[in-house]
Amino acid sequence: MFMKALRDIGQLLWLVFIPFFGVGQLYDVVEPPPRPTRLLMDRGIQIETTTAIDNMYNFNFAAAEREFKWLSAKYPYHPMGSFLIGLNYWWRIVPDTGIERYDDTIHGYMDKSIDLGYDLYKEDETNKEAAFFMSAAYAFKGRLYAERENWVRSAWAGKQALKYLELSRGDENINPELLFGDGLYNFYSKWIRENYKSLRPILTFFRKGDKQLGIAQLKNVSLNAFYTRMEARYFLIQIYSMENMNAEARQLATQMHLLYPNNSFFHRYAARSSFVMGKIPEAKRIAHELLDSIVAEKYGYGPNEGRYGSYILGYIYQNYNNDYNSAITYYEQCVDFSRRNNSLESGYYLGALLGIGDMALSQKDYLKAAQSYKLIIDSKQKKNTSYNKAAESIKKLKKEIRKNRSRG
Numbered sequence: 001m002f003m004k005a006l007r008d009i010g011q012l013l014w015l016v017f018i019p020f021f022g023v024g025q026l027y028d029v030v031e032p033p034p035r036p037t038r039l040l041m042d043r044g045i046q047i048e049t050t051t052a053i054d055n056m057y058n059f060n061f062a063a064a065e066r067e068f069k070w071l072s073a074k075y076p077y078h079p080m081g082s083f084l085i086g087l088n089y090w091w092r093i094v095p096d097t098g099i100e101r102y103d104d105t106i107h108g109y110m111d112k113s114i115d116l117g118y119d120l121y122k123e124d125e126t127n128k129e130a131a132f133f134m135s136a137a138y139a140f141k142g143r144l145y146a147e148r149e150n151w152v153r154s155a156w157a158g159k160q161a162l163k164y165l166e167l168s169r170g171d172e173n174i175n176p177e178l179l180f181g182d183g184l185y186n187f188y189s190k191w192i193r194e195n196y197k198s199l200r201p202i203l204t205f206f207r208k209g210d211k212q213l214g215i216a217q218l219k220n221v222s223l224n225a226f227y228t229r230m231e232a233r234y235f236l237i238q239i240y241s242m243e244n245m246n247a248e249a250r251q252l253a254t255q256m257h258l259l260y261p262n263n264s265f266f267h268r269y270a271a272r273s274s275f276v277m278g279k280i281p282e283a284k285r286i287a288h289e290l291l292d293s294i295v296a297e298k299y300g301y302g303p304n305e306g307r308y309g310s311y312i313l314g315y316i317y318q319n320y321n322n323d324y325n326s327a328i329t330y331y332e333q334c335v336d337f338s339r340r341n342n343s344l345e346s347g348y349y350l351g352a353l354l355g356i357g358d359m360a361l362s363q364k365d366y367l368k369a370a371q372s373y374k375l376i377i378d379s380k381q382k383k384n385t386s387y388n389k390a391a392e393s394i395k396k397l398k399k400e401i402r403k404n405r406s407r408g
Contacts, residue, residue, distance in 0.1 A: 035075075035077060036075075036078075037077075037078065037120050037123070037124065037127060037129070037130070038127065038129045039075060039078055039080050039129070040080070040129050040132075040175055040177050040226075040227065041175055045071070046226050048067075048071070049067060049068075049071060049084070051063075051067065052064045052066075052067030052068055052071075052084075053084075053227070053230070054260075055067070056084075056087070056088050056091055057091070057230050057259075057260045057263055058260040058261070058262045058263060059091070059260075059262045059263055059264075059299055059300055060262070061088055061089075061091070061092055064088050065085060065088050068081055068084040068085045068088060069081070069085065071084065072085065077116060077119070077120070078116060078120070079112075079113035079114070079116040079117040079120070079130070079133040079134070079137070080113075080133065080227075082109045082110075082112040082113040082116060083109070083110070083113040083133055083136065083137055084227075085109045086105075086106050086108075086109030086110045086113060086137070086140065087140070089102045089105050089106045089109065090102075090106055090140060090144075093106075094265050094300075095264045095265060095300035095301070095302065095304060095305070096300075096302055096303075096304050096341070097147045098147075098341075098342070100148070103144060103148070106140070106141075106144055107141060107144070110137040110138075110140055110141050111137075111141075113133055113134075113136075113137040114133075114134050114137045114138065116133075117130045117131070117133040117134040117137070118130070118134060121134070121167075128167070128168050128169075128170055128171050128175070128178060129168075129175075131164045131165075131167035131168035132164075132168040132177065132178055132181070134160075134164040135160075135161050135162075135163075135164035135165040135167075135168050135181050136161075136180075136181065138157045138158070138160040138161035138164065139157070139158070139161040139181070139184075141153075141157040142154045142155075142157035142158040142161055145157055161181075162185070165181045165182065165185060168181065169182065176220060176221055176224040176225040177221070177225045177226070177227055177228050179217045179218075179220055179221050179225070180217075180218070180221045180225065180228040180231065180232060182214075182217055183213075183214045183215075183216075183217030183218040183220075183221060183232070184214065184218070184235060185209060185214070186209040186210045186211065186213045186214030186217060187209065187211050187214030187215060187218070187239060188209070188214070189207075189208065189209030190208070190209035190210060190211040190214070191209075191211060191242070193208075193209075211243075215236070215239060215243075218232045218235060218236050218239070219232075219236065222236060230256075233252060233256055234265070236248075236252060237249055237252050237253050237256070237266070237269050237273075238269075240252065240273075241269070241272070241273065241276075246273060246276045246277050247277065249269070249272075249273040249276075250270075250273035250274055250276075250277050250279070253266055253269040253270040253272075253273045254270050254273070254274070256269075256270075257269075257270040257286075262298065262299075262300070263300070264290075264293070264298070264300035264301050264304075264305050265300075267286070267289070267290060267293070267301075267305070268290060268304070268305050268308045268309070270286055271283060271286040271287050271289075271290055271308055271309060271312055272308060272312075274286060275287070275312045275315075280316060280320055283312055283316065284312070284313065284316050286309075287308070287309040287310075287312040287313045287316075288309070288313065289309075290305045290306070290308060290309030291306065291309045291310065291313075291333075293305070294306050294309075302341075303337040303338070303340040303341035303343075304337075304341050304343075306333065306334075306337035306341075307334050307337040307338045307341060307343060307346070307348045307349065307352075308348065310330045310331070310333035310334040310337060310352075311330070311331070311334040311348040311351060311352050313326075313330040314327045314328075314329075314330035314331035314333075314334060314352060314355055315327075315351070315355065317330060318331075318355055318359065324359050324363070327355060327359065328355075328356055328359060331352040331353075331355045331356045332352075332356065334348055334349065334352035335349060335352050335353060335356075338352070344379060345379060345381055347384060347386070350376050350379060350381060350384050350386035350387065350390075351386050353372045353373075353375050353376050353386070353390075354372070354373075354376060354386040354389055354390055354393075356368070356372045357369045357370075357371075357372030357373045357376070357390065357393060358393065360372065361393060361396070361397060361400070364400075366397060366400065366401060369393070369397055370394075370397060372390075373390040373393055373394050373397065376390035377390055377391065377394070
């Protein structure tokens, strides 16, 4: 008992005096392992975030945010968590980028991701991952500023995104995530040069892109990356549509709609691409689904999806079913959705007006035909085929009116 008491007293004295002469030794014993600064290729983290990423793209945003916040809490020094939370809020406005209530939240999380990425990059300037997150976060800020027509801030954010994109290059064979920004740059820098002549002088200061290389890089990312895989597919669907690669657009949009049935962006592109490809029963079914989802008030379904679905149905009922009453009903819905969506220069709006005008003309409702054609001409969208057809139809309408007057 005596010896045990001495041992207990000795242990007590050791614990009491550690703060005075044993601090260094204690910290040496309990020093934490080095914190990981490269998380993109960590398979364990990828497995842990799979469900959250699927929830985000399937518009289950609350569940996704909980998991992303857990990731941010576990790695508070790394930009990944903040970036994914910001991306989660970005997808809330993808169906309708006119929604502004999440702007401050998106910018806040992207700013935090930039700050954390900058800290990691200053610690180690070979850290391509840190540069990648800074480039991506600045790119999303630039996109949001552009949506708000804040061109000065958008240009500045874009410049920063390109700066860090250059620093993130390298190791693409090891980490396909790093190809994402390069693929977008290669395609859009060339596409902008081809479609916006006024911007060509500015683009001379940047390296030239290569559209085909950009598409190939994005396809690589869409197959082999983890975090940017679905973002690459999101852009590829739009790129395929712009480049008239309609079979590829339909295949990818249909695949993504099946994978994420609650995602209205993939849903409407599945409808659009099947319609463009002439898959009429498929397009009709999906278009009805779009309108049913609006009636059911599903998140992400509104006027934008409505003008897609209603135009497709109007065209099908007019040209395939010869049901003019139903066609006019859907065309008028398209016009209403377009006005609510402020899309009065869109092809669907002008096409719906043309359909209404043509059917009214065939039924000798000259007043309604004239009103529809005039709205098309007033749009001044001279490059749109509906404008040229309306101009020709007005000539035909005038001949019909003169003919009827002469008979009278």
